[in-house]
Structure formats: structure tokens, C-alpha cells
Amino acid sequence: MTVNRGPSVEGAANDVEALPLIQPTDGLAAHLGLGSAEDADDVTRVLSARWDTGRLFVDLVLAGGSEQTLFIEAVADGVQGFAQSDTLAISYTGSSLDAAFADCLKQVMESLGDSDLAALETNYPRDWSPVPKQGTPALNRPGRPLLPETNVQGLPALLGLAGPDGDFSTTQIVGAEWWGEELVIELDGPDFQPFAVVLEPKREDRTGYCSSEHMLFCYEGESIDEDQGRVVLKLAENNPDLTLDALREAFTYVPRVIQQVGKDYTEEDGMSVCGATPADPGAGDDGVTRAWRGKRQWYRFVCSKEISRNVMRSVDLMQSGIFVEHGDIECRFAMPTQRRGVPSFVNYPWKTEKRKLDTAQIDGRQGVTDNVMDSSDVGISFGFLTNLDDADVVLGGTPKLEEMLDAVHDKYPNVPIHFNCTCPPIVIADEVNLVLQNFEEKHEAPVVFTTQDPGSPIGDFSKVLEVAHAGSEFRPTDANGVNLVGFTLGADHDDLVDLLQSTGIRVNVSIIPHNNGELLQRYADASVQVFFPNGPWMRLYSNAFGDLPQKSVHAGPPFGIEGTRAWLKNVAKEFGREDAVDSVVDARLHSMKAEWDALSEEAQKCRLGFVLDRDDLDRLTTPVRNMGIPIFTMLDEMGFGIDVLCYTDKDEDLQYCRETLSGLEHGGEKHTAVAFTEQEELSSLLENGEFAAVFSEYFYDWRLTQAGKAQFHMAHFEKGLAGAIQSMERLVNICQLPFYRRYRRYLKRHV
Structure with missing residues (x-):
């Protein structure tokens, strides 16, 4: 979003001349x-x-x-x-x-x-605005955007406001973003300065500018003026029954990256919210791969920071070009390697070793088991590196960069280049932009420049897509065609395709995390695009596909029996075929009933453990924060018992955990939650718990092996109906594995 919007605010519709958008110096x-x-x-x-x-x-x-x-x-x-x-x-x-x-x-x-x-x-005023014609009142426009450009989805209809492209004579929603359970909405209008209102659930320990029955209405910044205050009061007055669930339904829950990596936000980070209290102050950044002996590592089993830090590894950016990097080789080891065959610190959800062992088949056909994400192997896709040394840091690395780019051009003059500049060249002030500009003038294919900005890879991937379909006319030729966006390839993907085809819907292309030129050329043929609910990819979806004329559908997570049925109905509804879904799903379930019942009977004898704090629990119970996987819902549907060991000394956190479990279909007495605060307590609970396996995203977790427990993680879960059986079979096998129970005395860690 750009606050100084030019024609949309000061254009002909308002009888105001076109004005400069950059403050004169x-x-x-x-x-x-x-x-x-x-x-x-x-x-x-x-x-x-x-x-x-x-x-x-x-x-x-x-x-x-x-x-x-x-x-x-x-x-x-x-x-x-x-x-x-x-x-x-x-x-x-x-x-x-x-x-x-x-x-x-x-x-x-x-x-x-x-x-x-x-x-x-x-x-040089702080709050500069373009100077309109004489007689036209001027609004002071902030010198920076409040929120990034975004698709505000169903928020305008829910809140009774105009959208970004609406009539500027009334209040507009021009941007929105989730911060945990707080929704930050940027508002603009003809009679007030743009500002951000913050909506959050009512709590006893918080206050807001005003409130409704369920929600607090706050604002971003230290204060608001009288005109902005009237906007907040009117918003609350017009939405007395507003709830958090309604907001999440209207605007897909996508936490900011800053929260996904567990960073606390305070006034110093530029986000001061009236009535909001920073969570977990002083916790620090002590993920297992970020700090030695961090004070929280002993109870952390969920690797949200590490996964977020490497999430772009889950997108195949490199398939259509050569990767060129200017920097030192040590930068390649800022995080643990993900090369095939080499153990990793983290069980990344997109890793594919388990698929290669499964050799999964559906309906007698071999699935696509070689996941495209293996391109993250640095030994294969790394490409060219200048490999700066100490002398380059002192004397400058520009000559090395020019030499390497010349060699790349001589050998690959027509191949797209993905160029990444690491931190050292920026610190030593190498003339990277100038060198790259000269290179682009002679290179005969697109050059995409990635920086160390966390959002840069997403933006650059969007540029690749834009270049690939530049000039294409997006006129759907198949009224029953659908594009699947964000659905990783595999046997579970093929199962979803079969289900769609059985309801009369043809899958045109499946793109992201994989891509190639042929898929992009065919993308325009379908009338609907369906997005997988993966939060870290939402910005990519918006940038690359948000402006296309295809109908965009967020159909939910297609995991488990009922989740897949709901997903299929949501997609089929766009084609008027939702009535065919139940018969298709029921027929498939009938064919797999014997296998499902046998596995479910075994699952009901097993319990699975989780060690979580409240934020971890929120992540695992919110699919869009969890790579789209509704893990607790799936386990409950399969029949597993769930035991949560909750790190907290607050009664309300433990109660929140228990309420979350009791809200599952088979909750109540089946699932349990117990609190702990000390490392010795945790060790005892792990050792004496009835659960046979524990969720952990660390590759080799000695805390589990020495307690005699097996391990499972997100990569064990598959999409679709056949994927639900595949997932349950894996988990049952893990629970029934006697190795760790039998040999636990040999598997203790000796420090």
C-alpha cells in the first residue's frame, strides 16, 4: 500500500491537479x-x-x-x-x-x-503532503506506508467500509495485517489523516480506546486526533457483535513474519498499540540453531524460528535459472545444511526423505514421490559464488564479481539469473548495483536481484512469474478448469486431483512450490485458482497471482476425512458442483473403510505427546501458521489420544490448553493437559507419560530417546483421503516401534 496514492486521492475525480508523490528537497x-x-x-x-x-x-x-x-x-x-x-x-x-x-x-x-x-x-516537514489547488483542503500524509500492499479480502463487507478501490468520499480499508490475535487495519478517508486501528479480543488485563461486546478497538501509535477518534468510535458502534472468528473468516489469518520467528514487538520496534501488552518480554532469540545453551531450549520442541528463517527453501525458485551469489562461503552455513543425505538439526515440513521411503501408491498408481523441494540441496542448486576472502574485504570484491558475471554470461547468455548479494559486499560498499546494471544490459535473459531483506525472495519469485507470463492474455478457456497454487507434488496431491476430476472439475496446472515455463503459459486457461493455506506463502500468492482475473478461492486445509470433504465442497461450489461432493467422498471412503477402521482401532490404543507453550499451541492449532496442517484435528479424527505438557505457571494458560483440547470432536476425557515449569518436571513427565511418541521438530531429540519415546513431526502428515490413511499408518507404526522403549538405557545423553 502506498499512502501517497496520487490519482486515487488527488486525481481528476476530486478536481485536483496531479501532484508530486516524493517530498521535494x-x-x-x-x-x-x-x-x-x-x-x-x-x-x-x-x-x-x-x-x-x-x-x-x-x-x-x-x-x-x-x-x-x-x-x-x-x-x-x-x-x-x-x-x-x-x-x-x-x-x-x-x-x-x-x-x-x-x-x-x-x-x-x-x-x-x-x-x-x-x-x-x-x-523539510515531517508530515509532508502534496499542496493542492487553492481552496482545496490539504491532508497531511505520512511520509511512510503503514502497512504493505495487501488484498483486504472480505473485511470491507464485514465492517461496512469501502475497500482500497472504493469511493474516497467514505472511509476506506487500504491495508490489513495480522499480529497474532490482533488485526491491524489501515484506514483512510476524506476528512481524517490515515491511521491504523487495531482490533483484538476483549481480555480482563487489557483496555482499548473503546470496546464492543467481544472486541477491543485500539489504534497504532502514541495518540490519535479527534477526527480519527470519531472513526474508531463509529466503527465500534456499527459492529457491536464483531468477533475474532468473524474477522479471521473475512481476512485469512496470516501472522507477520516478525511474530512467526517469535520476536517481541515493543515501541522501539515501531509498533506501539494502545491497550496491548507485549507478550513474553525478554524471552530472547534462543532457538537451538541461533544460540548456545539458550535459557528456553530445554523445553522447546517446536522450531518455529528455524522453519520461518528457511521457509523460502520450500519454494522452488531455482528451477528456471542459475543461482549466482556475491559473498563469502561461510554465509552458506548461517543455518544448518539441508543437503540430501546429511542429517539436519530440524525436521523441516517440506523435507522428502520420508516420501522416498514410503513408495506410496494410490489406486494402483505410483505417486509422484520425488518432491521438487530437493532442489534446496546446496550442492546441486548453489551455482556460482564469488567466495570473498579477507583480502577482498579490505580491497573490495567488485573485480571478483565482474569476473564471475562475465564467465556466467559467456557460458549461459540466454539463461535467467537469480543473483543474491549477501551482507559483506554491502558492509564493504561494493558497487554491486552498478555492476549488475551493466550486466543486465548485455545479458539476454532476465536477472532477478535478491537482497537480505526477509521479503526479498518472495518479491523476486513474483518477478520471475511476471516475466514468464508477460504479455499473456488471461482469458480462461475452460469453465471447469482450476489451478492449484501451493500444493506440493506427491501421491497425496494426485489424490486431490482425482477427487476433483470425479466431481467434474479439471485441474489445469499445479504450481508453487514448483514452477516452469510450460505451467505458466497454461495458467491462463483455468477460470479459478485455489490457494493452499500456508501463511508464509500468502504474500507470494498476493504478489504473483492477486491481480489476475481468475476467481481466487481459499478453500481451507485438505487434511483428514472431514477436512478434505470441506475443502472439496468449497472448491466445487465455485463451479456449482457442491452437490456431487458427498457421493464422491462417500464412495471413496467405502472403498477404504476396512483399512481405515483397522488402523483407527490401533490408533485408539495409542497416545501422542506434545511439549508446548501457549504460542506453540496457537501455531499447531492454526493451520495457516502450521504449513496448512490441522494437526490436532487430524489426530483426534484418527482416534489417537493427545497429551499436552504445557510450559506455564499461569492457570489461564493451562485452562486455555484444556479448552482447546476439549473443543476437538472427541475431546473431553480423551485428551489431557498438564503444566510444568522445571526441567526435572519435564524429564519425569516424558519418562512416565503413557504416550508412545512425542512431537518434536528437532532432527535427533535426545530428550525423547533417553525417555524411551519415539518421535513424530509435521512431515508425517499428508493431504487428501488416501493421505489421511498414509499419515495414520505412519503414526501407528511409530507408536508401535519398540526400539526406544527397549534400548532407552543405551540412548541416554552423556555430557
């Missing part, structure tokens, strides 16, 4: 004694500027052509600048300072004289 440049962006190259020029947390950052191009950034702040205790007056201190970004830039800083300090921050704001 001419006045600031004159105040600093520098040239403006349009001046000749032989003077130091101001390119852009921005206010951030009380500092004014100014991007410059020096007379010699190099780009630098300085920042100016008020003098205060502890502030030490390169140069300073009685009121202002001037500093620079980066780790080194050459003579030309030092002279520039001195010149700026001299030009500032006795100025203070207020004088700078006069020449």
Missing part, C-alpha cells in the same frame, strides 16, 4: 549548503531525505560520484557526532569515512550554524 538542500538533485554532477547533491525516530537522514551524491548518507539529530547526553553545534550533531552511516565525505560533513555543519531541528522541519 530543494529547500533542505539550500539549508544544508548543498546542491539539489537537478544540479550539475560536479557539486554535492541531495537525492532524498527522511525523518526517522527524531533524526533526519539525508542521502547524498558527492561531487566524485559516490553515494553517502548523513544524519542530523538534536544534541543530548550521550549523543556523539562527527561534528556538532550547541543544538545539532551530524553523523554518518557506514563504518568508514573518506576525506571528501568528511569535508562535506564539515561544510554542512558550517551551513547549519545555530539551526535546530525545528528549523530543519520548516524546510
